[in-house]
Amino acid sequence: MLVPTAEYSSPTGDHSFVPGDGPHTTNGKTTQISDIVVKAGGEDRDQPTEAKDTELGALRAQLTTLQDKLNEFLTQRMQRDKVQGDDIERRLLDEGYDGELSDLKRK
């Protein structure tokens, strides 16, 4: 069976992703229509087709799960970076920190 995997590497650590046991569908959590469109009364007529009961169909579904896992991981990371970034900005501007910027980032 074809199983997709993904690797993420960065200076702070590496990460591997596998689809896991499932069940897997092509209807991913992170690939839905935007909230802003739903709130404006938009209906979703662009759903992906369901996965066929074939090897390629199973690959499509597993890939969607993998994409979800990746998206969630990256979103979390971006949020963490943002919180850290906000903290640096606050210390620089509000607390008058005047040391090296790289020292702040390390904390």
Added chain:
Amino acid sequence: MTVDLDQYAKPGKSYYLALGLEGSANKIGVGVIKHNLGQLSSTNSAEVLSNVRDTYVTPPGEGFLPRDTARHHRNWVVRIIKDALKVAKVSGSDLDCICFTQGPGMGAPLQSVVIAARTLSQLWDLPLVGVNHCIGHIEMGREITGAQNPVVLYVSGGNTQVIAYSRQRYRIFGETLDIAIGNCLDRFARTLKIPNIPFPGYNIEQMAKKGKHLVPLPYTVKGMDLSMSGILAHIDQLAKQMFSGKKPPVDEETGEPITAEDLCFSLQETLYSMLVEITERAMAHVQSNQVLIVGGVGSNLRLQEMMQLMVQDRKGGSIHATDERFCIDNGIMIAHAGLLSYRTGQTNELWNTVCTQRYRTDEVFVKWRDD
């Protein structure tokens, strides 16, 4: 001398077949075109075997966002390709090349579609041909209307340009300095909360027919260029006054209240007058008497009518326009322009298929013409 367009034909075959994929904005289009060997002419014209399209539609008052538009394209592309091949009664192995829109356009939608193009190219072992979206419009317009060497007015949701051909380039004579005309119309449609089905400009056109009062709007032609953001800001303000009931605008002569229909009418008349003016100026410069209107806004009958009035005052003048099948973004124009490119030996290696949001019309070397 004419350019030899037959040296890349498959041995023993008397024609070329190309698949075109378009997805630079809110439409995904796939088409299959056939060129018989020899120069294209009125007796040997390109054959449209299929031209399938699906439009991402948003609720009234909303524009199309890149993320959701790209999702629409991703989720429909396979079904539309299958449909286009079925209608054309061809299979992947019959094709000569896969053509795709390389730019200009919205990044995310462009990227979704190029992935489909790359996949098909590798699946069927076919060369890829990146196509400039504007060139697609121009070449398809020339093919359908038979206009030989026109001044091209390219008006759509993302582009507003006056173009003329000279020495293997389509050169831009005038263009918008800020927003595109279709964008101006679409955004005003959002202000009025007009439905986006079939498309906002069509609904504005229908409302404009009922308009009676011409509201003065800024007229902003800058030489051969034009500017539309100020006009939009101005008319948006009038619409807000009209809706809120505070100082509602009235017609200066009759004192009658200004309606949404009047605003649509006035916006169309002002914008299209500006387009006619810069087109006529370009025609005088290049001493041409043909006008070809392409792009989604080109399907507007009032624009065609106003352009006609200008053109018929010029000696031997003629105007060429296409209907919505070819005006509005479609896959067949990408197949057609891409195939012309392919027939002169221009293809893209896989590494060179990256899409670009900025891709000017005059960057393309028009190898298939030498007049």
